[in-house]
Amino acid sequence: MPVPFNSLKVQLTPCEADLRAAFERVLASGWFLMGPEVAAFEAEFAAWLGRSACVTMNSGTDALILALRALGCQGGEVVLPAHTALPCYHAVLAAGCTPVFAEVREDTCTLDPASAARMIGPDTRAVIAVHLYGQPCDLDELGALCAARDLPLIEDCAQSHGATYKGRMAGTFGALAAFSFYPTKNLGALGDGGAVCCNAGEVEGALRLARQYGESSRYHSAVPGVNSRMDELQAAFLRLRLGRLDADNAARRTLAAHYTALLADTPLILPATAPDREHVFHLYVVRAPRREALMEHLRARGIGTAIHYPVPGHRQPLFTQGRAPMRADDLALSERLAAEVLSLPLYPGLEPEQVQEVCAAIRAFYA
Ligand SMILES: *Cc1c(COP(=O)(O)O)cnc(C)c1O
Numbered sequence: 001m002p003v004p005f006n007s008l009k010v011q012l013t014p015c016e017a018d019l020r021a022a023f024e025r026v027l028a029s030g031w032f033l034m035g036p037e038v039a040a041f042e043a044e045f046a047a048w049l050g051r052s053a054c055v056t057m058n059s060g061t062d063a064l065i066l067a068l069r070a071l072g073c074q075g076g077e078v079v080l081p082a083h084t085a086l087p088c089y090h091a092v093l094a095a096g097c098t099p100v101f102a103e104v105r106e107d108t109c110t111l112d113p114a115s116a117a118r119m120i121g122p123d124t125r126a127v128i129a130v131h132l133y134g135q136p137c138d139l140d141e142l143g144a145l146c147a148a149r150d151l152p153l154i155e156d157c158a159q160s161h162g163a164t165y166k167g168r169m170a171g172t173f174g175a176l177a178a179f180s181f182y183p184t185k186n187l188g189a190l191g192d193g194g195a196v197c198c199n200a201g202e203v204e205g206a207l208r209l210a211r212q213y214g215e216s217s218r219y220h221s222a223v224p225g226v227n228s229r230m231d232e233l234q235a236a237f238l239r240l241r242l243g244r245l246d247a248d249n250a251a252r253r254t255l256a257a258h259y260t261a262l263l264a265d266t267p268l269i270l271p272a273t274a275p276d277r278e279h280v281f282h283l284y285v286v287r288a289p290r291r292e293a294l295m296e297h298l299r300a301r302g303i304g305t306a307i308h309y310p311v312p313g314h315r316q317p318l319f320t321q322g323r324a325p326m327r328a329d330d331l332a333l334s335e336r337l338a339a340e341v342l343s344l345p346l347y348p349g350l351e352p353e354q355v356q357e358v359c360a361a362i363r364a365f366y367a
Pocket of ligand 1: 059060061062084085087088130156158159180181182192193194
């Protein structure tokens with residue numbers, strides 16, 4: 001049986017009828033942008049997370065860009081991990097800031113607070129903590145570091161919807177938390193979507209203005225803005241899928257536990273969960289000796305895999321060829337991770353038998 005790396009079709013099957021009904025409801029309403037569905041989703045998502053405000057946007061990238069601008073980071077430096085997704089540093093650049101790449105921890109692959117501390121300088125305006133693969137960063141250490149330097153902490157929760165740190169939801173620690181609802185995320189729309197969650201107040205107001213032409217009242221522009229609206233259809237779909245998120249995350253954790261049990265005693269380094277955290281396994285990422293050969297072995301058996309991410313930030317041609325500014329710590333570990341990480345298939349609806357098949361194929365490769 002082939003095992004695709006991901007299948008949105010499989011993931012969406014249990015709510016197909018509900019999604020159609022949501023589409024019919026929005027179609028019948030004749031209202032397609034920033035209407036009642038968006039308002040309801042913002043209220044429901046903020047309540048689910050445990051923050052007083054949620055401002056939806058068109059993507060997770062926009063959420064990061066507008067978060068940085070709302071905090072007044074333009075013209076300064078922003079510290080973030082080198083081992084992360086591309087949108088993180090593009091958001092920093094688009095906000096008019098210089099990315100400063102810090103190292104990650106070897107066990108969790110999340111931002112190393114000691115490296116972040118080393119890289120903070122006089123021009124630093126913010127730190128972005130990316131809860132990579134679905135596991136929260138060291139939030140106590142990063143929070144203390146930012147508090148001591150009077151810097152805002154921005155949480156990138158694009159891969160961590162529902163993850164917890166010491167029993168508290170990731171996304172409730174930083175000044176701002178950016179979410180993506182890209183279709184493959186743990187909470188995904190049927191198109192693009194994003195949000196910034198924060199405490200109700202001034203910054204929330206700035207975000208609401210910035211996402212739509214800086215419009216303070218109809219056709220009156222108070223501040224520079226963009227068009228980054230969420231549409232009613234996506235909000236309606238997200239409301240539905242939010243209701244299933246806890247069950248979906250539980251399914252991801254169960255599948256991850258299968259992998260971890262079946263891959264013990266292989267040469268793979270398996271993902272570690274820090275004891276005080278609840279991982280939501282956006283991705284199940286191992287470190288694999290002879291990675292390219294293993295990928296090919298699996299591909300030949302109909303098993304899909306992926307690499308998150310093959311090139312660390314500071315090694316991207318964008319920076320090495322001088323098209324954008326950056327600073328970087330010594331990033332030997334990020335470079336090693338880029339050469340070794342491999343993501344195995346894991347999504348709600350994946351069958352335990354498929355996990356067994358993947359593990360058997362991996363064991364055969366190393367036998
Ligand atoms: C997906 C992702 C984003 C960006 O989200 P988009 O909605 O695709 O713009 C940002 N950060 C991380 C870590 C991501 O995985």
